[in-house]
Amino acid sequence: MLIIVGSRREGNCYNLAKKLKEKFDQERINCEIITPGNQKIHLCTGCMDCDKNGVCDFTDDMRENINKISKEEIIMFITPTRWNLLSGDLKIFMDRLNPLYARKGLKNKKMIAVSIGARPKQLYSTEAAISSLTSFAESAGMNVILKKEFNNCLNAYDILSQEDEINNFFNEINKLTI
Numbered sequence: 064m065l066i067i068v069g070s071r072r073e074g075n076c077y078n079l080a081k082k083l084k085e086k087f088d089q090e091r092i093n094c095e096i097i098t099p100g101n102q103k104i105h106l107c108t109g110c111m112d113c114d115k116n117g118v119c120d121f122t123d124d125m126r127e128n129i130n131k132i133s134k135e136e137i138i139m140f141i142t143p144t145r146w147n148l149l150s151g152d153l154k155i156f157m158d159r160l161n162p163l164y165a166r167k168g169l170k171n172k173k174m175i176a177v178s179i180g181a182r183p184k185q186l187y188s189t190e191a192a193i194s195s196l197t198s199f200a201e202s203a204g205m206n207v208i209l210k211k212e213f214n215n216c217l218n219a220y221d222i223l224s225q226e227d228e229i230n231n232f233f234n235e236i237n238k239l240t241i
């Protein structure tokens with residue numbers, strides 16, 4: 064399991080990823096967390112060279128990220144909700160996945176899509192953020208196996224007070240993946 068964290072602060076997205084990793088570790092399931100916003104990742108220039116040869120001209124942390132994604136069956140994206148959308152860090156990351164897409168390397172990979180927001184559920188803000196993740200999945204040929212929204216998370220550690228929700232989510236993942 065590879066978890067891509069869409070917020071660069073050690074906030075709700077990272078704290079959720081850390082909690083899930085602890086649980087995966089207990090079950091001896093390999094789990095790694097990547098925070099693209101804290102890595103060296105150039106913006107895609109749209110040159111389209113990768114469409115021809117499946118390789119990006121930039122040599123930065125995306126080389127290793129793409130290696131890791133190639134080997135994983137399930138990728139979890141955790142995005143903070145920003146203006147009802149996914150985070151900019153994740154969008155930059157997705158653009159830079161085009162070399163892998165060009166080699167059909169994303170096809171049939173499984174995605175777990177998670178959004179976290181400050182607003183309450185009935186405002187549909189986190190739902191809209193999830194739909195930007197699932198639109199990417201659809202476009203990339205990935206299969207979304209699970210979607211999860213966490214609401215009412217404004218301050219960095221708010222998610223940790225939703226322990227039952229996190230446990231239920233982990234159990235749902237377990238049912239689908241083990």
Ligand SMILES: Cc1cc2nc3c(=O)[nH]c(=O)nc-3n(C[C@H](O)[C@H](O)[C@H](O)COP(=O)(O)O)c2cc1C
Nearest residue numbers: 070074075076143144145146147180181182188216
């Ligand atoms: C620029 C910006 C825009 C945001 N827009 C929304 C929003 O549209 N809906 C929402 O529920 N929360 C919104 N939030 C709040 C974050 O989604 C929320 O605080 C989330 O828990 C942040 O995740 P993090 O702690 O991992 O950074 C926004 C936060 C920022 C910084």
